[in-house]
Amino acid sequence: MARRNKVKVIDAPPRKVTILGAGSWGTTFGKILADGGADVTLWARRPELAREINEAKRNSDYLPGINLPPSIRATASLEAAVNGAAMVFVSIPSQSLRSNLDALKPLVSDEAIVISLMKGVEKGTGLRMSQVLEQGLDIDRERLAVASGPNLALEIAKEQPTAAVIASDNLATAEAVAMVATNRYFRSFVNTDVVGTEFGGVLKNLIAVAIGIVDGVGYGENTKASIITRGLAEMTAFAMAYGAHPETMAGLAGLGDLIATSSSPLSRNNTAGRLLGQGYSFADVVGRMQQTAEGLASVAPILTLAAARGVDMPIVQQVSQVLAGTLNPRDIAPHLTTDSLEPQGERPNDGRQNRGGSALWRPFQRAFNQLRDGGRGSSGD
Numbered sequence: 001m002a003r004r005n006k007v008k009v010i011d012a013p014p015r016k017v018t019i020l021g022a023g024s025w026g027t028t029f030g031k032i033l034a035d036g037g038a039d040v041t042l043w044a045r046r047p048e049l050a051r052e053i054n055e056a057k058r059n060s061d062y063l064p065g066i067n068l069p070p071s072i073r074a075t076a077s078l079e080a081a082v083n084g085a086a087m088v089f090v091s092i093p094s095q096s097l098r099s100n101l102d103a104l105k106p107l108v109s110d111e112a113i114v115i116s117l118m119k120g121v122e123k124g125t126g127l128r129m130s131q132v133l134e135q136g137l138d139i140d141r142e143r144l145a146v147a148s149g150p151n152l153a154l155e156i157a158k159e160q161p162t163a164a165v166i167a168s169d170n171l172a173t174a175e176a177v178a179m180v181a182t183n184r185y186f187r188s189f190v191n192t193d194v195v196g197t198e199f200g201g202v203l204k205n206l207i208a209v210a211i212g213i214v215d216g217v218g219y220g221e222n223t224k225a226s227i228i229t230r231g232l233a234e235m236t237a238f239a240m241a242y243g244a245h246p247e248t249m250a251g252l253a254g255l256g257d258l259i260a261t262s263s264s265p266l267s268r269n270n271t272a273g274r275l276l277g278q279g280y281s282f283a284d285v286v287g288r289m290q291q292t293a294e295g296l297a298s299v300a301p302i303l304t305l306a307a308a309r310g311v312d313m314p315i316v317q318q319v320s321q322v323l324a325g326t327l328n329p330r331d332i333a334p335h336l337t338t339d340s341l342e343p344q345g346e347r348p349n350d351g352r353q354n355r356g357g358s359a360l361w362r363p364f365q366r367a368f369n370q371l372r373d374g375g376r377g378s379s380g381d
């Protein structure tokens with residue numbers, strides 16, 4: 001049974017916050033928090049990386065050329081990192097999370113807030129990262145939060161102005177985290193749509209792989225715009241089938257992140273897709289990636305979750321076929337992904353003209369009806 005603990009509303013930066021994972025995002029998030037005034041400790045599993053961060057205030061493997069704030073400390077000891085931390089941010093590859101939780105569980109204090117910075121779902125279980133944290137740490141969801149949004153690490157490390165979303169079932173938890181994760185170049189907004197915020201970050205990776213594939217093939221802006229637009233419809237249909245608010249998918253954690261990830265060569269998912277489009281096999285691409293491209297591992301569990309709720313995801317399906325080597329990247333065809341003659345999701349109607357094959361349109365229709373009938377929207381971002 002989950003331990004029940006009251007969440008303290010923190011109205012000043014906490015004494016100590018810690019980040020687990022000193023890769024590109026964990027280190028960048030450490031900089032965000034330190035530049036916002038927090039006392040930041042980074043956990044790097046390799047002692048030599050912890051040493052470089054402490055002594056040179058650099059992380060040359062993941063953020064070459066970036067000077068880290070002098071106040072950031074790093075340690076390779078999980079216990080030293082977590083001891084006394086009021087907030088524990090987790091930024092390791094999604095498929096590695098569960099294997100770290102047994103060691104972490106006894107170290108997290110009963111009052112600490114735990115925040116997922118990750119954008120994947122677990123293979124095998126299909127669980128979102130906050131669900132894996134909830135299970136593995138036996139923690140109340142009120143003490144959990146997730147962060148997402150258009151957040152390419154290197155741009156933020158260069159202090160380019162950026163916005164993000166912090167979501168928690170408990171608004172006070174999201175607000176406490178957002179207050180700490182805000183500084184002169186980074187602004188965190190809050191909402192309570194954890195499902196939408198988390199799935200937004202996962203799903204945009206899959207669409208970014210598709211964009212990378214067509215980029216690698218050499219197709220131009222029409223193809224990419226078609227995939228982004230139809231991809232957002234797929235993302236929204238999927239997320240709403242799992243209870244997300246459509247507004248979340250239209251906000252920073254959905255459309256915002258989709259645009260950033262699909263258009264940037266900094267994106268690892270986009271890069272992986274581009275290699276596939278250039279003819280490299282899935283195994284070659286995995287071998288060439290130096291950093292985490294979450295989308296590659298999330299395709300299969302997302303398609304399983306989609307099938308369980310009857311959601312059509314033709315673009316994600318095609319990505320899966322390219323990964324499996326059963327579809328030539330040149331044959332990715334966003335305009336051929338439906339048997340309906342109606343451009344789904346493109347024409348608002350009153351439901352009467354909503355003819356067959358429009359699974360992708362249905363969630364928009366439901367959202368429209370809800371708004372028309374005075375239904376409640378999400379707090380959005």
Ligand SMILES: NC(=O)C1=CN([C@@H]2O[C@H](COP(=O)(O)OP(=O)(O)OC[C@H]3O[C@@H](n4cnc5c(N)ncnc54)[C@H](OP(=O)(O)O)[C@@H]3O)[C@@H](O)[C@H]2O)C=CC1
Nearest residue numbers: 021022023024025026091092096118119151152153291292
């Ligand atoms: N980079 C970005 O722009 C953004 C990334 N994210 C998300 O953040 C998460 C982390 O990504 P990111 O920092 O980019 O990834 P990186 O590949 O840059 O870094 C991964 C980090 O996790 C560590 N790690 C790898 N395997 C394990 C393991 N089995 N146990 C413990 N630690 C491990 C690595 O340590 P080591 O160096 O020793 O291998 C490294 O510190 C992902 O879910 C990603 O989607 C979210 C927003 C932006």
Ligand SMILES: O=C(CO)COP(=O)(O)O
Nearest residue numbers: 149150151152267268269
């Ligand atoms: O999540 C990200 C940007 O918001 C980072 O994307 P990549 O993991 O594709 O680099």
